[in-house]
Amino acid sequence: MLNLVQNENMKLYLRIRTWIMVGLLVLIQIIFAFFLENTVFSWLAFADVSSYLTSIIAIYAIVTASSIVASEFSSGTIKMLLIRPVSRTKILMSKYISVLLYISFLLILNLLTSFIIGFIFFGSASASNDITLGTVLQNYGFTSIELLMTATFAFMISSLFRSSVLSIILSFIIHFFSSTVVLVLSQFNYTYGKFFLYSNTDLRQYFYGNQTNFEGMTLTFSIFILIVYFVLFHFVSLYAFKKRDVVV
Amino acid sequence: MTQSSVLEVKNVTKKINNKTIIDQISFSVNRGEIYGFLGPNGAGKTTTIRMIVGLMSLGEGDIIINGTSISKNFEKAMHSVGAIVENPEMYKFLSGYQNLVHYARMIPGISKARILEVTKLIGLEDRIHDKVKRYSLGMRQRLGIAQALLHKPSLLILDEPTNGLDPAGIRELRDYLRQLANEGISTLVSSHLLSEMELMCDRVAIIKEGKIIDVKSLKDSSEHRELQNKVIFEVNQPKKGFDIIKEKFEYKEMKLLENGFVLLLKREEIPKVNQSLVKEEILIYSINSTSKSLEDQFLELTN
Structure with a gap:
């Protein structure tokens, strides 16, 4: 299994695309820092602002997760992969793990570079406002849950389709319309809206005195819904991947 | 099953959308035999091969490789199989060597020395660290053969292996398959190039519309x-x-x-x-x- 993950990592990190994404992430932070240079800003405040760049990481997560299976079909290499003495379940799981590792890598990279760039541009002075290291890390924690669900969903789409382009586009459309759907559903206070995945992905709604998306939602409820979706996505992708006749 | 058969295909049938693609195919490949699969395009050669290597599910029947049924223990059965299905699709953004490392990692016990040995065997030492996208079709085909041989399989399955090889390459492949056969390795090879099959194979099954219509021995001088x-x-x-x-x-x-x-x-x-x-x-x-x-x-x- 470790070998398989190693393989997936090799295929991921030897692609130029992967490093362009990493480079862009750092570049955006530097541009941010230039714009904010003359304001009164602390390095922690910068790290806090940078934590919202995780929406870019979400895009990378979608691109990577939704192409990691489908691209093997697009390129025909899936044939070479599945004729080994390794079960399809293991192959699929190794791909999923390598997606999660990549997302973790991006999150940690984003956090560390925001510290470094923050120090360089704004110095080590502590700010007067109430941003602490804890709030920054909390932000990352909440985002990780969103990213996990987004990636798992995109990964399922990836296992369902043979074209990586179609898979990426579909995942994107669903991802970007999901927040609008949540908004519309909550405007009309549609009762079943609380069972919608994207009503539950942002657990921040239960903290900092925020309002929940729908009435009657609790933290336990959301965690339960997230687990159900998580298991469902994995079940669907595994079923589709194991059942499929490979005809590419 | 007899001890000498490496591959046994038993009454295999495959239906796709209610259309029978493969109809009750049965055949067996003996140890050290080069077995040809000959038929026009769309006859079912590739579909049969896809079922043997587990890319497609078996409709009916069973396939036994070295005594292990692929439907009962796929992983064990695949330990003795090396294959190329249609074109050898490699990761183009990786080097030839990285491709081999990739496949070597999927089977325990393949040393670095073995990877180099296989590279030498296919005569790609000089270019093995180049990216596959810079390889010619013939070089990719040879790399395909290298990945199939990595784990020293007892059954080699080659689907249209002469595609993209020049005459010298075809001859080399033929000699090499013969050498492997002498070492006891069986080969199932499909082709629509009839003259090639005649020179390469010990036995040829002629397949048409999903059925084996004749099996000819080419060694039998009588x-x-x-x-x-x-x-x-x-x-x-x-x-x-x-x-x-x-x-x-x-x-x-x-x-x-x-x-x-x-x-x-x-x-x-x-x-x-x-x-x-x-x-x-x-x-x-x-x-x-x-x-x-x-x-x-x-x-x-x-x-």
């Missing part, structure tokens, strides 16, 4: 002797020779040519005809026997 070959005699007096032979042997299928004549003969009859001509003092410049090729037989069977 069968060869039975066959009538087209024999062309080039002589100084075509008409005289033609009449003599026609009268003496009463051959029906005989044709007069400008510089000789042609007739259908069994191998052992050729000297007799030759003797009769010599006796009548007809000068013979050449005797050409063209064996009825697999191609002729194949076209006869499939059309």
